[in-house]
Amino acid sequence: VTFLVFLEHYHGELEKGGLGVLGKAASLGDAVGVVLGEGAAGVAAGAGTFGASKAYACEAAELASPLPQPRVDALATLVEQVSPDAVLFGASVLSADIASGLATRLDAGLNWDLTDLAVKDGELVGTRPALGDTVIAEVGWKGSPKLGLIRSGTFDPVESGGSAEVETFETTFSDFSTLATLDEQTQEESSGPSIEDADIIVAGGRGLGSPEGFTMLEELAAALGGAVGATRAVVDAGWYPYSTQVGQTGKTVSPKLYIACGISGAIQHKVGMQGSGTIVAINKDPNAPIFDFCDIGVVGDLHQIVPKLTELVRSRG
Amino acid sequence: MKIAVCVKQVPDATVHKRIDPATKRLDRSGEAALNPTDLNAVEEALRIKEAQGGEVVLVSLGPEKAVDSLRKALAMGADRAVLVSDEEAVGSDLLGTARALAGALEKESADLVLFGQASGDGDGAVLWAAVGERLRRPVISQVASLTAEPGSVTGKRQTEHGYDVISAPLPAIVAVSDAINEPRYPSLKGIMGAKTKPQETVSLGDVGVDAGSAGEAGAKTAVLELGPPPSRGDQIKLEDDGSAAQKVLDLVVQRKLL
Numbered sequence: 209v210t211f212l213v214f215l216e217h218y219h220g221e222l223e224k225g226g227l228g229v230l231g232k233a234a235s236l237g238d239a240v241g242v243v244l245g246e247g248a249a250g251v252a253a254g255a256g257t258f259g260a261s262k263a264y265a266c267e268a269a270e271l272a273s274p275l276p277q278p279r280v281d282a283l284a285t286l287v288e289q290v291s292p293d294a295v296l297f298g299a300s301v302l303s304a305d306i307a308s309g310l311a312t313r314l315d316a317g318l319n320w321d322l323t324d325l326a327v328k329d330g331e332l333v334g335t336r337p338a339l340g341d342t343v344i345a346e347v348g349w350k351g352s353p354k355l356g357l358i359r360s361g362t363f364d365p366v367e368s369g370g371s372a373e374v375e376t377f378e379t380t381f382s383d384f385s386t387l388a389t390l391d392e393q394t395q396e397e398s399s400g401p402s403i404e405d406a407d408i409i410v411a412g413g414r415g416l417g418s419p420e421g422f423t424m425l426e427e428l429a430a431a432l433g434g435a436v437g438a439t440r441a442v443v444d445a446g447w448y449p450y451s452t453q454v455g456q457t458g459k460t461v462s463p464k465l466y467i468a469c470g471i472s473g474a475i476q477h478k479v480g481m482q483g484s485g486t487i488v489a490i491n492k493d494p495n496a497p498i499f500d501f502c503d504i505g506v507v508g509d510l511h512q513i514v515p516k517l518t519e520l521v522r523s524r525g
Numbered sequence: 526m527k528i529a530v531c532v533k534q535v536p537d538a539t540v541h542k543r544i545d546p547a548t549k550r551l552d553r554s555g556e557a558a559l560n561p562t563d564l565n566a567v568e569e570a571l572r573i574k575e576a577q578g579g580e581v582v583l584v585s586l587g588p589e590k591a592v593d594s595l596r597k598a599l600a601m602g603a604d605r606a607v608l609v610s611d612e613e614a615v616g617s618d619l620l621g622t623a624r625a626l627a628g629a630l631e632k633e634s635a636d637l638v639l640f641g642q643a644s645g646d647g648d649g650a651v652l653w654a655a656v657g658e659r660l661r662r663p664v665i666s667q668v669a670s671l672t673a674e675p676g677s678v679t680g681k682r683q684t685e686h687g688y689d690v691i692s693a694p695l696p697a698i699v700a701v702s703d704a705i706n707e708p709r710y711p712s713l714k715g716i717m718g719a720k721t722k723p724q725e726t727v728s729l730g731d732v733g734v735d736a737g738s739a740g741e742a743g744a745k746t747a748v749l750e751l752g753p754p755p756s757r758g759d760q761i762k763l764e765d766d767g768s769a770a771q772k773v774l775d776l777v778v779q780r781k782l783l
Binding site: 218273274275276277280300301302304305306307308309311312313315316317318319320321333337338339340341342343344345346347348349350351357382383384385387388389390391392393394395396402404408432443444450451456457459464465479485486487488490499501502503504505506507508509512513514516517519520521524 | 542543544549551562618619620623642643645646648649650651652653654655657658659661662663664665666667669679682683684685686687688689690691692693694697702703704744745746747748749750751752753754755757758760761762763764765767769770771773774776777780782783
């Protein structure tokens with residue numbers, strides 16, 4: 209099975225989501241990477257370290273802004289050139305739109321929210337949790353290329369120590385795909401990893417009591433080298449930015465450790481984090497639904513427990 | 526401005542959702558409702574219409590009983606509804622669904638097509654990009670605030686890194702985030718009025734889609750097997766007596782998570 213993996217880059221670095229998918233693809237067959245946009249050729253070489261046998265790059269001016277439609281043109285051109293069996297994407301706001309547009313352009317099947325991939329009897333199959341992860345479906349494709357969006361945090365990048373030759377390519381753009389234009393970009397300042405990239409997430413909900421409660425979570429996250437997440441309720445209330453929202457209308461994350469602080473565990477939050485490795489819940493309400501699906505449940509006052517935990521983590525050095 | 530809003534009927538949130546083991550499809554026989562995040566799209570369309578005048582048309586694909594859910598959006602204030610309903614559309618994947626909706630939208634030739642953030646049943650958040658590709662129109666998704674002007678739209682798009690402000694000329698397609706507004710409740714007058722608003726049910730053929738390119742026949746993806754999720758294993762529950770932080774840390778270290 210041959211794979212083409214779309215790799216997003218930000219501030220001159222390849223993003224972890226795509227690199228994790230690349231590593232998985234390389235373990236199943238031959239994987240090549242593709243990087244698009246300003247500086248693509250420079251960062252594409254890095255894909256070799258994470259399993260790509262080759263990397264393609266296109267730096268056309270139309271790809272300078274993070275817009276999906278011109279990327280559909282570029283990927284359609286490359287798919288025609290490379291003829292991969294499968295085209296894979298790490299899920300993001302941008303890549304979901306690209307994958308869907310590309311599936312339509314190529315009349316190719318797209319499966320999304322995949323949490324695993326395997327090759328069975330020579331055919332690619334995906335694992336797809338459904339109905340709030342209460343059912344696990346094994347999904348397949350008819351024809352090729354087979355397009356897949358992988359749930360964020362599913363695969364960790366693996367340094368293979370390889371290297372990849374970078375080949376640049378040219379593409380033409382459809383008349384409609386360059387109509388949308390980026391006017392302005394606002395970046396939210398954050399230190400530490402993003403919630404898509406973090407192995408550890410410390411998340412807060414209404415139980416924090418006030419926006420200031422997040423300071424305590426930021427301290428714990430910093431001590432653990434993790435990121436801070438939030439529920440929809442507190443994001444809607446303006447306590448914390450949307451980019452950290454975990455749940456149905458936010459991100460779906462699967463870190464190794466998820467520490468839920470003052471989060472009741474409503475279904476809309478649950479679907480975004482139940483794929484996490486170990487879930488620790490701290491809540492003063494012993495009847496909170498989160499205690500039904502966490503691994504380690506602590507009934508108590510998070511304002512006492514969280515700072516203490518931060519101190520203990522720091523003192524480990 | 527003529528605005529089309531794509532909406533979907535999904536199983537009601539209170540219904541225990543199940544997949545029919547025989548067809549491997551979602552059982553849609555129980556109580557149903559309008560997909561919650563589609564209400565944000567309807568609300569945004571109504572606000573634009575109230576400010577600038579025009580028409581709001583609902584466009585949907587689904588079983589015939591979906592007219593009940595469409596009536597709720599009509600009660601909110603939409604003007605009329607078009608439902609593509611066809612036995613041959615059953616089992617459509619992204620490709621077939623996009624074909625059917627694009628076919629209906631093409632007939633409407635709206636200035637602006639709005640989508641909600643995600644479907645509450647298939648958990649997909651991909652349809653607008655497929656419809657945009659079919660209709661060859663610019664797409665802006667994950668829009669937390671929208672400005673519509675005669676001839677163009679500007680949306681503030683939520684991304685992993687912050688916000689992108691993106692503009693596109695009309696006709697365009699916009700998928701709104703659930704942060705964009707608070708959907709209104711239908712008034713009693715709206716509910717009464719909805720009963721007499723035009724509702725049209727059309728077939729795939731009516732919107733120019735070959736039966737073989739939608740439904741199961743046109744699908745390029747398939748569900749092969751269904752199984753239960755893996756068990757989370759044993760659960761540890763603690764009451765904090767002052768030592769919980771230490772215990773949590775010990776357990777986390779024991780599991781080699783630090």
